[in-house]
Amino acid sequence: xxxxxxxxxxxxxxxxxxxxxxxxxxxxxxxxxxxxxxxxxxxxxxxxxxxxxxxxxxxxxxxxxxxxxxxxxxxxxxxxxxxxxxxxx
Amino acid sequence: xxxxxxxxxxxxxxxxxxxxxxxxxxxxxxxxxxxxxxxxxxxxxxxxxxxxxxxxxxxxxxxxxxxxxxxxxxxxxxxxxxxxxxxxxxxxxxxxxxxxxxxxxxxxxxxxxxxxxxxxxxxxxxxxxxxxxxxxxxxxxxxxxxxxxxxxxxxxxxxxxxxxxxxxxxxxxxxxxx
Numbered sequence: 001x002x003x004x005x006x007x008x009x010x011x012x013x014x015x016x017x018x019x020x021x022x023x024x025x026x027x028x029x030x031x032x033x034x035x036x037x038x039x040x041x042x043x044x045x046x047x048x049x050x051x052x053x054x055x056x057x058x059x060x061x062x063x064x065x066x067x068x069x070x071x072x073x074x075x076x077x078x079x080x081x082x083x084x085x086x087x088x089x
Numbered sequence: 090x091x092x093x094x095x096x097x098x099x100x101x102x103x104x105x106x107x108x109x110x111x112x113x114x115x116x117x118x119x120x121x122x123x124x125x126x127x128x129x130x131x132x133x134x135x136x137x138x139x140x141x142x143x144x145x146x147x148x149x150x151x152x153x154x155x156x157x158x159x160x161x162x163x164x165x166x167x168x169x170x171x172x173x174x175x176x177x178x179x180x181x182x183x184x185x186x187x188x189x190x191x192x193x194x195x196x197x198x199x200x201x202x203x204x205x206x207x208x209x210x211x212x213x214x215x216x217x218x219x220x221x222x223x224x225x226x227x228x229x230x231x232x233x234x235x236x237x238x239x240x241x242x243x244x245x246x247x248x249x250x251x252x253x254x255x256x257x258x259x260x261x262x263x264x265x266x267x
Contacts, residue, residue: 010135012127012128012131012132012135013127013128013131015125015127017127019135019139021139021142021144024143024144024145025144025145025146025147025167026139026144026145026146026147027146027147028132028136028146028147028148028149029147029148029149029165031125033125
């Protein structure tokens with residue numbers, strides 16, 4: 001799967017917010033913000049195809065977390081990204 | 090003096106209760122969302138950048154300085170950049186480095202612009218044309234969207250400006266209704 005065209009991750013002070021630049025109007029009244037680990041994963045796969053397993057491996061490399069927890073968390077996160085239209089297969 | 094103000098305000102609220110009933114705020118936040126505030130300078134810097142790239146931007150408005158036309162916690166505005174700005178336009182301007190205001194242009198002298206919030210009784214700001222990042226093109230209220238070039242709205246804005254000598258008292262009443 002891949003991150004959809006038209007989304008960029010911007011850091012505003014300490015917040016990582018997703019800005020949808022694909023359309024003329026940008027709705028800043030409802031922003032999606034990512035926590036630190038989600039932002040780390042987003043940046044790591046911003047311009048390429050990825051799988052949940054790859055994201056889980058990245059998490060394990062960067063943070064102290066066991067493989068199964070990492071995979072579960074990644075699957076949950078990716079599901080919400082898909083629901084928000086950020087990612088498609 | 091404060092006691093007197095409180096008494097008058099309470100009386101007004103009582104008298105104007107029917108109007109207040111229909112005027113409830115709604116801030117459009119769904120149960121799954123949280124209200125989150127970003128610091129003005131960084132956030133509006135990002136908004137300005139996108140406006141300069143040709144996007145339009147919808148933002149919540151913070152503060153009371155644009156009452157009664159824009160109400161904090163209730164209204165959003167759509168911003169667009171333009172090639173020129175005029176007296177009466179509500180604009181986003183960077184009046185000092187990193188310091189933004191969303192106020193109305195009340196005077197233009199050549200390149201120098203004077204701004205004032207609709208809800209401000211004293212205090213104006215100055216900047217140049219180049220400091221203006223965009224203007225309000227839509228006032229987005231819970232129940233309707235008002236276009237900035239709506240004739241009725243423009244008339245009300247002009248009227249509000251003419252009533253500047255008694256603005257303080259009008260705002261006092263407005264706050265009681267709100």
